[in-house]
Amino acid sequence: MALMAIGILSVIIxxxxxxxxxxxxxxxxxxxxxxxxxxxxxSVYFLLVVNAAMFFICATTLAWAGFQMSFRRxxxxxxxCVPIIGVLxxxxxxxxxxxxxxxxxxxxxxEHVQHDEILKGKAGFLNPTFFTIWSLLSVGAWSYIGYKxxxxxxxxxxxxLSIEEGRRYIFKNTVWAGGYAAVxxxxxxSTIPWFWIMSINAHWYSxxxxxxxxxxxxxxxxxxITLFTVYLKNNGYLELVTKEHLHDLAKFMFAFSIFWTYLWxxxxxxxxxxxxxxxxxxxxxxxxxxxxxxxxxxxxxxFLAPLLILMKxxxxxxxxxxxxxxxxxxxxxxxxxxxxxFPAVSEHHVPFMLADFGVALFFVGLIMxxxxxxxxxxxxxxxxxxxxxxxxxxxx
Numbered sequence: 402m403a404l405m406a407i408g409i410l411s412v413i414i415x416x417x418x419x420x421x422x423x424x425x426x427x428x429x430x431x432x433x434x435x436x437x438x439x440x441x442x443x444s445v446y447f448l449l450v451v452n453a454a455m456f457f458i459c460a461t462t463l464a465w466a467g468f469q470m471s472f473r474r475x476x477x478x479x480x481x482c483v484p485i486i487g488v489l490x491x492x493x494x495x496x497x498x499x500x501x502x503x504x505x506x507x508x509x510x511x512e513h514v515q516h517d518e519i520l521k522g523k524a525g526f527l528n529p530t531f532f533t534i535w536s537l538l539s540v541g542a543w544s545y546i547g548y549k550x551x552x553x554x555x556x557x558x559x560x561x562l563s564i565e566e567g568r569r570y571i572f573k574n575t576v577w578a579g580g581y582a583a584v585x586x587x588x589x590x591s592t593i594p595w596f597w598i599m600s601i602n603a604h605w606y607s608x609x610x611x612x613x614x615x616x617x618x619x620x621x622x623x624x625x626i627t628l629f630t631v632y633l634k635n636n637g638y639l640e641l642v643t644k645e646h647l648h649d650l651a652k653f654m655f656a657f658s659i660f661w662t663y664l665w666x667x668x669x670x671x672x673x674x675x676x677x678x679x680x681x682x683x684x685x686x687x688x689x690x691x692x693x694x695x696x697x698x699x700x701x702x703x704f705l706a707p708l709l710i711l712m713k714x715x716x717x718x719x720x721x722x723x724x725x726x727x728x729x730x731x732x733x734x735x736x737x738x739x740x741x742x743f744p745a746v747s748e749h750h751v752p753f754m755l756a757d758f759g760v761a762l763f764f765v766g767l768i769m770x771x772x773x774x775x776x777x778x779x780x781x782x783x784x785x786x787x788x789x790x791x792x793x794x795x796x797x
Contacts (some may be wrong), residue, residue, distance in 0.1 A: 405770070408763020412427065415756045431747060435505035437497050438601075438746040439757045444490040445597050446541075446618065446738040447764040450731075453622025455547040456585055456702075459578035462550075465571070467791030468605070468649055471641040472630045473783055477551045478775035479625060482768050486549075487540035490738055490747060494536055494597065499528050505746065508603045519604050527603065529638040532596055539588040546581040553577065557785045566585035568789035589615050601745045602723040607681045609668040614741075616664050617703075620657035624727035629725050629772060637783055644718045644795045651717035652797075654730060658707035663699070663735075691751050695740045702733030717769065735761060 407591050422432035454476045459467050469476070503510035507520070508527050514520045520527070553574060562570055569593045594614035599606060607613075627650045633639045634647075672680045687696045705731055743752060783789060 402582060402766065402768045402770070404762045405438060405569070406697075407759055408761070408766060408767075411763070412440070412557070413761025415760070430502070431628065433502055434746045437502075437505050438742050439760050440475050440493045441497065441597070442742040443735075443760045444486065446491050446621075446735055447761075448486045448490045449614070449618035449766065450560060450621045450734075451479050451482040451486060451624060451768060452543055452547075452589065453619045454485065455543065455550065455581065456589075456619065457622065457626070459581040459585070461577035462574050463582060465788070467577075467748060467788030468646065468795045468797075470783060470789045470792035471552070471646050471795070472626070472639060472650075474535035474779065475501025475629045475633065475639075475772075476626050477554060479622075479629065479768070480547050481551065481775045482543040482771045483540075484774075485771060486767065487544055487762065491540055493535060496535060498532060503618050506600060506603075523603065526629055527596075527600055530730060539593055542584045542588070546577060546584065546797075547759065549577055550574070553637055554674070554783050554786070555779055558780055558783065559785075561785050562787065571787060590619075598741055601742060602659075604679065604682055607668055607672070607680075607683070609664060613664045613668055615790070616657060616661040617734045617737050620654060620661055620703075621731050623653040623657060624730040625768070626650060627654065627723055627733075629729045631720050631727075631778075633781075635720065637775070641782065641793055643795075645795050646792075647720070647723060648714075648717045648797050651723045651726075651787055652710055653709040654723070654726060655707055655717070658703060658730065662700075663703040665704075682740075686748045687740055690744070691749055692744050693739050695736060695751065698714075699733065699737050702729060703737060706733075716720050 419432045420436035422429040457469075458473065458476050458480065490582065494623075497505050498509055503513065508523070509529055521797060553570075556571065588609070589748055591611050594611040595606075599610050627647070630650065631647065632640065632641060633640050670686060671686065686692055707726060710716055710722065710726055739757065746752075
C-alpha cells in the first residue's frame with residue numbers, strides 16, 4: 402500500500418510538472434512526452450513481466466515438465482496481475498493515441514503522416530484503429546487464457562484423478578497452453594513491441610526488436626518468480642520447494658540473461674556493421690549521446706553480473722545470492738526499457754529519474770498486493786496434479 406501511494410504521488414507530481422504543459426511549442430510537447438513516456442515505459446514493462454509468468458506455465462505445460470509444480474501456484478498468482486495491469490496499460494496507451502497530443506506517437510498526427518513518406522508507407526497497420534483493436538485483443542487473450550489455465554489448475558484441488566482422468570487433464574492443459582503459445586507468438590514475439598515501443602521511433606525498425614523485448618521481460622519474469630518463491634520459502638511456506646528447484650530458477654535467470662545478450666549483440670552488431678543512417682539513428686543517442694552511461698550500465702547489469710555471479714553452481718543454490726541477482730535483473734531490465742523509450746522523448750539529456758522510480762514503485766506494490774492476495778485464497782500446491790510427485794522427487 403505504501404509503495405502504491407508513493408507511485409500515485411509520483412504520477413501526480415509528474416503530471417503537475419510536465420503533463421500540464423500547455424501550447425504547441427517544442428518545449429511543451431517534450432514536457433508532455435516526458436509525462437506519458439514514464440507511464441508508458443513502466444506500464445508496458447511490468448505488464449510484460451507478469452505476463453511472462455503465464456508464458457512460463459504454458460511453456461512448461463507443453464514440455465510436460467513437472468519440476469515447477471512445487472512453486473506453480475506462485476507463478477499462477479503473479480500471472481493474475483495481467484488483467485489489472487493490462488487495463489491500466491490500455492488506458493495509458495489509448496490516452497496517448499486519442500488524447501490529441503502527438504508528442505510521443507508521431508504517427509497519430511494525420512496531417513504529419515501525409516507529408517512523411519515513411520510513415521505513410523506504414524499507415525496500413527500503424528494507425529489508431531488497428532493499434533487499438535490489436536492491443537485490446539492481445540490483452541484480452543492473455544487475460545482470458547491465463548484465467549482458464551489458473552481455473553483448470555485449481556479445479557482439481559479437491560478432486561483426485563484416476564490415471565485416465567489424469568491423461569485427459571494433461572491433454573486439455575496442453576491444448577490450452579498451445580493456444581496461449583500461439584497468441585504469445587503473434588503478440589509479444591512480434592507485433593506488440595512494434596506497436597507499443599518501437600513506434601515511438603516510427604522511422605526506425607528492427608526485425609529483432611520484439612524478440613529482444615521478450616528476452617528482457619522473460620528473464621525479469623523469472624527473477625520475479627524467484628523472489629516470491631524465496632520469500633515464501635524463508636517464511637515457512639512451500640515446504641516442497643528445495644534448493645533443487647531454486648537452482649533451476651537460477652539457471653533460467655542465468656540462461657536467459659545470456660539469451661538476452663545474444664539478441665542485444667545480434668541487433669547492435671548488424672546495425673553497427675552496416676552503418677546505414679536510418680538504422681544507426683536509434684543507437685546514436687544511446688551509445689554516443691546523453692544515454693551513453695545507461696547504455697553500458699545496462700550491459701554490465703544484465704550480462705556481466707549474471708554471467709560472473711550465477712555461473713557457479715553454489716551461487717545458484719544460495720538464497721541470498723539469487724535474491725540479490727533477481728532484484729538486480731528486475732532493475733536492470735527496467736533500465737533497459739527506460740533506454741528504449743526515453744532517448745526518443747528527451748534526446749539531448751537524461752530526465753531526472755526519481756519520479757520514474759516512483760511510478761515503478763506503484764507497479765511493484767500492485768504486483769505484491771495482487772500476488773499475495775491471490776496466494777492467500779488457494780492452496781499453495783496443486784495437490785492432485787499428475788506431475789506433483791515428479792516435482793517432489795526432482796533433482797537437478
